Structure formats: C-alpha cells, structure tokens
Amino acid sequence: MTYNSKNHTGFTALLLFAALTFMLLSGCSSTGSEKDANSYQVxxxxxxxxxxxxxxxxxxxxxxxxxxGMFADGSPIKKGDxxxxxxxxxxxxxxxxxxxKxxxxxxxxxxxxxxxxKRESTLLLTSVDGKLTLSNEN
Incomplete structure (x- = not known):
C-alpha cells in the first residue's frame, strides 16, 4: 500500500470545509440563548x-x-420582525x-x-410623527 499525500490533503480539506459549513449554519440558525422556566424574555x-x-x-x-444584538447575517430588523x-x-x-446600518x-x-x-414581555417599536417610540404590549 502506498501513501498518496495529494489524496490525503484533499480529504482533509473536504472534512475541514464540511466542519466549517456545519458550524456556520448552526450559528446562523440559532435563536440566541434558550429561554428556561426561570428566565425573562423581552x-x-x-x-x-x-x-x-x-x-x-x-x-x-x-x-x-x-x-x-443584531441578526447574524447583518440584515435589518424590518417592519413585522x-x-x-x-x-x-x-x-x-x-x-x-x-x-x-x-x-x-x-x-x-x-x-x-x-x-x-410566561415571563415574556413584548415591546412595540412604532413611529409617531417620524419619531420612533417604544411601548409595552402586555
């Protein structure tokens, strides 16, 4: 059996690419820290x-x-988000x-x-006369 370093390098690069892709997708799809029963979510x-x-x-x-915080992909928090x-x-x-931006x-x-x-509070960001205003929904 002979050792072919070119095949080994390609395989290593493929594994590295797969691992980085998995980490990137996992991070971008995360919803942030998980809420447990004793935490408060705003x-x-x-x-x-x-x-x-x-x-x-x-x-x-x-x-x-x-x-x-901000969205992981840098996109804006738009109306409805x-x-x-x-x-x-x-x-x-x-x-x-x-x-x-x-x-x-x-x-x-x-x-x-x-x-x-449920220890949740929703704050509404609205615009009144061109000025952003924040209020409690609950």
Whole structure:
C-alpha cells in the first residue's frame, strides 16, 4: 500500500470545509440563548417603517449589565420582525438604543417591561410623527 499525500490533503480539506459549513449554519440558525422556566424574555417587535440594524441595552442597579444584538447575517430588523433578549432575572428598567446600518443612533428609549405569566414581555417599536417610540404590549 502506498501513501498518496495529494489524496490525503484533499480529504482533509473536504472534512475541514464540511466542519466549517456545519458550524456556520448552526450559528446562523440559532435563536440566541434558550429561554428556561426561570428566565425573562423581552421581545422587541418592529412595527415601524424604520429598518433597525442593531439594538443595544443597559440596565442599572446592583446587577449592572449591558449588551446588545443584531441578526447574524447583518440584515435589518424590518417592519413585522421581532428581536429578543433573555435575562436570568427580571431586568427592571432597560435603556435601549437603536442603530442604523452605519451604527448611528436612530432612537433611544428607557422602559420597564411588563411580563406575562410566561415571563415574556413584548415591546412595540412604532413611529409617531417620524419619531420612533417604544411601548409595552402586555
């Protein structure tokens, strides 16, 4: 039996390509952190004509936390789309910042989400007189 390094290299490249493809598809299809029975989920539903590319948040108090997110493929959060954040504890007042494609701030809002029995809160992003407004649906 002879060893052919050219075949080995091709096989290794194929395996590497398959592994990278699997990881990419797994990451892009993920819905974010999974919600467990003790967590709180804040869902932001875009009901405006404004395309939002990123949402960042901060919350104060003893458990100061900041974070944010965007769609994995960089596409906008368009009218009818929703985006969610999951928290281990009730988040209290959230300071939310909405960004456009160039990462410029297009709106800021402070809101205290109200949660239903499933520990979910839906916030509606609407446009009133050209200004983005955030309100509780629950």
């Amino acid at each position: 869902i932001i539903e875009n009901q405006s004509e404004t395309e939002v590319y990123e949402i960042s948040y901060s919350r104060g108090g003893e458990a100061y936390e900041a974070g944010g 929703d985006f969610s954040f999951t928290f281990r504890e009730e988040p209290g007042t959230l300071n939310l910042v909405f960004h456009d 160039e990462k410029e701030v297009i709106a800021m809002s402070s809101i205290t989400p109200t949660f239903n029995e």
